[in-house]
Each structure stands twice: as structure tokens, then as C-alpha cells.
Amino acid sequence: MNNKKIKIRYHHLMCIPRYKGKGYSETFCRNLEKIKYSLKNNNYVLVDDCDDICICCPNNVDGKCTDESKVSRYDKLVKEKRIKGEKIEPKHICYDCCWFYICKNIDI
Ligand code: SF4
Ligand code: SF4
Numbered sequence: 121m122n123n124k125k126i127k128i129r130y131h132h133l134m135c136i137p138r139y140k141g142k143g144y145s146e147t148f149c150r151n152l153e154k155i156k157y158s159l160k161n162n163n164y165v166l167v168d169d170c171d172d173i174c175i176c177c178p179n180n181v182d183g184k185c186t187d188e189s190k191v192s193r194y195d196k197l198v199k200e201k202r203i204k205g206e207k208i209e210p211k212h213i214c215y216d217c218c219w220f221y222i223c224k225n226i227d228i
Contacts, residue, residue, distance in 0.1 A: 131194035
């Protein structure tokens with residue numbers, strides 16, 4: 121049995137539950153769906169660099185997101201809000217993401 125933990129970068133905690141089938145490529149979407157439905161309480165670890173979702177993303181170039189400065193900002197804000205116990209909402213964090221037009225309407 122494979123006990124390796126799934127790597128999830130902080131801001132993907134917002135993206136995963138809001139994922140509605142649109143993504144950067146077919147491979148990306150298939151991988152994200154697989155991860156979304158296999159995540160359980162204790163089978164993942166939070167990271168602040170490329171994770172197991174980024175692995176299949178066309179924007180991942182040599183293990184680095186082409187938009188790293190932007191997504192690192194999202195990671196940092198999500199991390200801070202978790203520590204403070206505050207609600208994590210895209211409108212306060214990732215309003216400049218290309219998928220915000222979808223995610224802004226999804227209240228979790
Ligand atoms: S590589 Fe960048 S754009 Fe792609 S999933 Fe990772 S953080 Fe998002
Ligand atoms: S707007 Fe972008 S970063 Fe924010 S939750 Fe949606 S996909 Fe993730």
C-alpha cells in the first residue's frame with residue numbers, strides 16, 4: 121500500500137473545493153479530479169511550492185510556477201488566515217486569478 125502523503129500547496133485548499141471542471145489542460149483536470157476525490161483528513165501535507173496538482177500543470181516549468189510571485193502571495197495569505205482562524209475566501213486573496221470569475225460565486 122502506498123502511504124505517501126499528497127502534497128498540497130496552501131492556496132489549493134481554496135481551489136480544490138471550488139473546482140468545477142475547468143482547468144489549464146485535460147491532463148491537469150484529470151489529475152486535479154483524482155486528487156480532489158482521494159483527499160482525506162490525514163493523507164496530505166501542506167507545502168508552499170509546486171505540489172501534486174502543479175505536477176500536471178502546463179504552467180509548471182522545471183518545478184516552478186510561471187506565476188510564482190502571484191501564487192506565493194496566495195499561499196502566504198492562506199497560511200496567515202489559517203493561523204489566525206479567519207475565513208479563507210477568494211475575494212480577499214486571489215481576486216486577480218484567471219478563474220476568479222468562477223470561484224467568486226462559490227461560497228464554501
Ligand atoms: S503550476 Fe501554478 S498555475 Fe499551475 S497549478 Fe501550480 S500554482 Fe497553479
Ligand atoms: S480564483 Fe484561482 S486561486 Fe482562487 S480559488 Fe479559484 S482557482 Fe484557486
